[in-house]
Amino acid sequence: MSSRGSWIDKMRVATAIADNIRISSMLSKLPMIGREQKWEVTRMVPGDLIPALKAADIEFMLVGAHGVSVWMSDPRATQDVDFIVRVKDKVKASNAILGKFPALIQEKNPDVWRYQLDGKYLVDLILTTTPLHKRVFTEFSETRVDRLKVRVPKVESALAMKFAAMTGHYRNLVKKYKDASDFIDIATLNKVDLPLLKELGELVFSGGGEQIVKYLGDARAGNRLEI
Numbered sequence: 001m002s003s004r005g006s007w008i009d010k011m012r013v014a015t016a017i018a019d020n021i022r023i024s025s026m027l028s029k030l031p032m033i034g035r036e037q038k039w040e041v042t043r044m045v046p047g048d049l050i051p052a053l054k055a056a057d058i059e060f061m062l063v064g065a066h067g068v069s070v071w072m073s074d075p076r077a078t079q080d081v082d083f084i085v086r087v088k089d090k091v092k093a094s095n096a097i098l099g100k101f102p103a104l105i106q107e108k109n110p111d112v113w114r115y116q117l118d119g120k121y122l123v124d125l126i127l128t129t130t131p132l133h134k135r136v137f138t139e140f141s142e143t144r145v146d147r148l149k150v151r152v153p154k155v156e157s158a159l160a161m162k163f164a165a166m167t168g169h170y171r172n173l174v175k176k177y178k179d180a181s182d183f184i185d186i187a188t189l190n191k192v193d194l195p196l197l198k199e200l201g202e203l204v205f206s207g208g209g210e211q212i213v214k215y216l217g218d219a220r221a222g223n224r225l226e227i
Contacts, residue, residue, distance in 0.1 A: 017070040017143035017152055021046055024066050024075035044081045044122040047146050049097060053083070054148050056096040060085045061140055061151045063126065068158045070143075071186045082124040084137050093125055131203040132164055139196070155190045159183060160200035163212045166227050167204065180225050187219035 025045035046066050053060050061067065064082025069075050085093045094113060098104060104115040104122065111130060115123040128134045140151040153161065165171055166179035194213060201212030215225050 015143075017141060018145065020070040020072075020075045021062070021066055021143065021145055021150075021152075024069055024077065027075065027077035028066075028079070030077065042117060042120055042122070043077075043079045046081055046150070049081055049083075049100065049123065050145050050148055050150060052096040052100040053093060056092055058085060058089050058093050058096065059151075060089075060093065061137055061153060062145075063136075063153055063161065064124065067152045068161065068182065068186070070152055071155045071158050071190055072182060073185055073189055079120060080122050080124060082126060084126045084128060084133055086128050086137070090125060090127055097123055097125075132160060132200065135200060135203055136161065139200075154196075155186060156193055156197045156200055159186055159192070159197060159216070160204065160212065162186065163201060163208070163215065164204045166225075167208070167211075176227055180227050183215065184219040184225065187216050192216060 025047060028043050028045050046062055050062075061084040062081070063084055064080065065076060065078035066081060083093070090113060094106065097115060098106065101115075101117075104117055107114040107116065111127055111133075113125040113127070114121055115125075126133060128137055136153055136157040139154045139157045141154055143150055143152060162179045162183040166176045166183060171179070194216075197216065198209035198213050200209075202209035204212070218225055
C-alpha cells in the first residue's frame with residue numbers, strides 16, 4: 001500500500017473513533033429514563049476534562065467506556081471518564097482535574113486515583129504501575145476530541161484491558177460478564193495483531209497470552225467464554 005493510501009486509512013480510522021467518542025459523550029449527558037431528571041444528571045465526558053489535561057502538558061490515554069468502545073459496534077453512555085497517565089504525571093494530572101472541578105473528592109489508591117461527587121465516581125486516573133498499563137500506554141491510535149489530539153488504545157490494548165477486567169479476582173461477576181460481552185464485540189468486529197495480543201495477555205498473568213488468544217478464537221467461533 002502506498003504511503004498516501006496508508007495515510008487515508010489512518011484518517012478514516014481517526015474519524016470513526018472521533019465519531020464514536022462524540023456519540024458516547026452525547027448519550028452520557030442524557031438523563032436515564034425513570035431514574036434521573038434532566039437537571040439531576042451528573043456525569044463527565046471526555047470533552048469536560050481533555051482541555052485541562054492538554055493545557056497542563058500531560059500525556060494521557062483515554063480508556064474506559066469512551067476509549068474502548070471506539071472498537072465496539074455501538075457507543076454507549078457511561079457515568080465516568082477514565083485516563084491512563086504516567087506515575088510521574090499523577091500529581092500534575094490531579095491538579096488539572098481539581099483545578100477545573102474543585103468540588104470533586106479525591107481518593108488515592110495504589111493503581112488508580114479516583115474522583116467522585118455525591119457518591120458518583122466521575123473520573124479515574126489509572127496509573128502506569130502494572131506491566132499491562134505500562135505497555136498499553138505505548139500502543140495507541142490517535143483521534144481528535146474537540147479538535148484536540150487524543151490517544152486511545154489500539155484494538156489489541158482494548159481487548160487486553162477487557163481481558164484483565166474479566167479475569168481479575170477484584171471484579172464482581174455482573175461486571176465480568178459485561179466485560180466478556182464487550183470482549184466478544186471487539187473481537188468479532190476488528191482485525192487483530194495476534195503476536196501483540198498474546199504479548200499483552202501475558203502481561204496480565206503468566207499464561208495469559210495463550211488464554212487471551214483462546215478467548216479471541218472462542219468469541220469469533222460463537223463459543224461461550226469460560227471466565
